[in-house]
Amino acid sequence: MSDPVVELVKSLAQYAKDPLTFVYFAFPWGQAGTSIERMKGPQPWQVKILMDIRDGLKTPDQVIQEAVASGHGIGKSALVSWLILWAISTHEDTRGVVTANTETQLRTKTWAELSKWFGIFRARILFKYTATSIYSMDPKHEKTWRIDAIPWSKENTEAFAGLHNQGKRILLIFDEASAIDNRIWEVAEGAMTDKETEIIWCAFGNPTRNNGRFYDCFHRDRNFWHTMQVDSRTVEITNKDLIAKWAQQYGEDSDFFRVRVRGVFPNSSSLQLISTDLVEAARGKKIRKESISFAPVIIGVDNSWTGSDPAAIWLRQGLWSQRLAKIPKVSNDNIMGAMVAKFEDEYHADAVNIDQGYGTGLYSWGLAHGRNWNLIPFGARAPKEGFLNMRAYMADQVRQWLRDGGCLPDDQTICDDLTMAYQISPSDTGVLKLRSKKELEDEGIPSPNDGDALMLTFAIPVVKKGMRRQRMQANTEYKLF
Known part of the structure; x- marks a missing residue:
């Protein structure tokens, strides 16, 4: 009689190079009584990102760098959760760090969304989820097979400087990346040098500033990043009534609408209410x-x-x-x-x-x-x-x-x-x-x-x-x- 855990591990291994198919496998899409009973699968923009990572994994030693500037409510945190669960469950001794613009955003939004998806994840018995990390249930791998939620600090960059994992897999995610200090970006780049290592670096967020490293992903450094700008109006799950209200209140050419809906960088130096x-x-x-x-x-x-x-x-x-x-x-x-x-x-x-x-x-x-x-x-x-x-x-x-x-x-x-x-x-x-x-x-x-x-x-x-x-x-x- 086969061991169900062994069979589960074998199933996960099939998706080590294919995060898109993993997402369809890993969650009970459309199943009654679950939080996703009315969902059929990822949104088209999410599919494109997952496919791009899949295609990037075909090239050895290529650092996969994805940057998504988006409007509000498109399902960004859900995609972040899928990437975390795919990365940690399909490659032994994966290491990763997830950070956000603020500790509150990281704790109450990004990591809280991971809790939702972890709760319906088919392979959750293999991992331990806590308020600040997810790691292997195997005591021998607890410190080497983990992804941590770490608030960034320009006075303390060691967590990003030490993210090396030679010969295995590294996942680095910046959420609401516009506001993350340039020094954190610079230190993180140092972890991108390991040879024969799968390295996936993803930066997501509303494009609130027309300067800084997130802005550079779409401009100065565009040759090194796969970039996407997602308009909330094009995504099925967004609140169209709210978007219409914003259009009337602020105008479609306002910085507020550009940033929160169109996923376009503002004209002003920051997200000013008063231009x-x-x-x-x-x-x-x-x-x-x-x-x-x-x-x-x-x-x-x-x-x-x-x-x-x-x-x-x-x-x-x-x-x-x-x-x-x-x-x-x-x-x-x-x-x-x-x-x-x-x-x-x-x-x-x-x-x-x-x-x-x-x-x-x-x-x-x-x-x-x-x-x-x-x-x-x-x-x-x-x-x-x-x-x-x-x-x-x-x-x-x-x-x-x-x-x-x-x-x-x-x-x-x-x-x-x-x-x-x-x-x-x-x-x-x-x-x-x-x-x-x-x-x-x-x-x-x-x-x-x-x-x-x-x-x-x-x-x-x-x-x-x-x-x-x-x-x-x-x-x-x-x-x-």
Whole structure:
């Protein structure tokens, strides 16, 4: 009587050079009661990648390098999972590393998807799956036959430098590769030098940046990579209603749509919510007083308390905006409160909106002095659907305002804040989500105090308090044509 485990190993060995046929063999496609009961097999773009790897394995000592830039929801993580399971189960002592743009992406998206496919994998009895690795159940091969999920760090590149496996197989996968530091790419290349070794290096992701090594795969280094750009609209499993909403909200030529749907690299230097073109068109733009006299006057206050960030106070009336003050951190609410109150009275402001982050004391000062100011929590629920929070909503309101003809002072700081500090982050639900300030600070992008103060003027609807406030005082410094 044959040993079922031995028969399983023999079956897997047949697919050592054919990842496409392996995928059809390894999972119960269309089987009732499974998570893939409504799926017949890979999507056409996935088939092409699997076939390209299969064809590349026919040439000894060829490093197979695949780069896929894609829109959202095309089944990228599923393909990554199949490649991991194929690589480890069809070649003895395979070694591999999988990394992603962030540890959260790696843990909650990439590796979590592997858990789903491992659960229905026909050969799962041969391997052990954990939160950070998959490896052989044979104790003798536990350290030599494994693939690990490793967050990258530019200060610690040893995991990528030591990925050698002479005479066997190496799998290296970069997920959301646009944001992986160039140094990790450079160190990883050192593992591509083993002779008589099957080496497969795959880089996947939304093309969020028009620079860096992922971008180079499609441009400078295109002769060394097999590249593919996948438009979400061409893939059967994508959410077409969501794509249509994005097209209407952002426009098909916007960087958001280019990156998240078309799989095309952005025109801007990064995935900006607010484009450089919009900001430059508004910079130093003049406007007549009478064209804004009907609009309410709103003051936004981004307070400071600790750290080195200054406080910023901005005014907006219709399409006009200006900075009223920018001062070093203020820990005395009496000083800051008196300044805000002075501006409120001087410009007959119809609303004063304060960032709740460091503004609760300032808000309390206002209440104690008869001021009806508004405290705005950036993390609160947005007043309309399609936004993760108030921060995303207000930033998008600024973008719309600029598109409608908003005017900015001729000032580099506010321009930098608007173009650099409000970057779109991937969201599975389709809502607009911005990268956190912590992420931006880690990349050397300063806190957008001016940008946040301007954003606060869009937090809530405001109506002018009365006819007596329809004109600004004669000493306002608005520029005229």
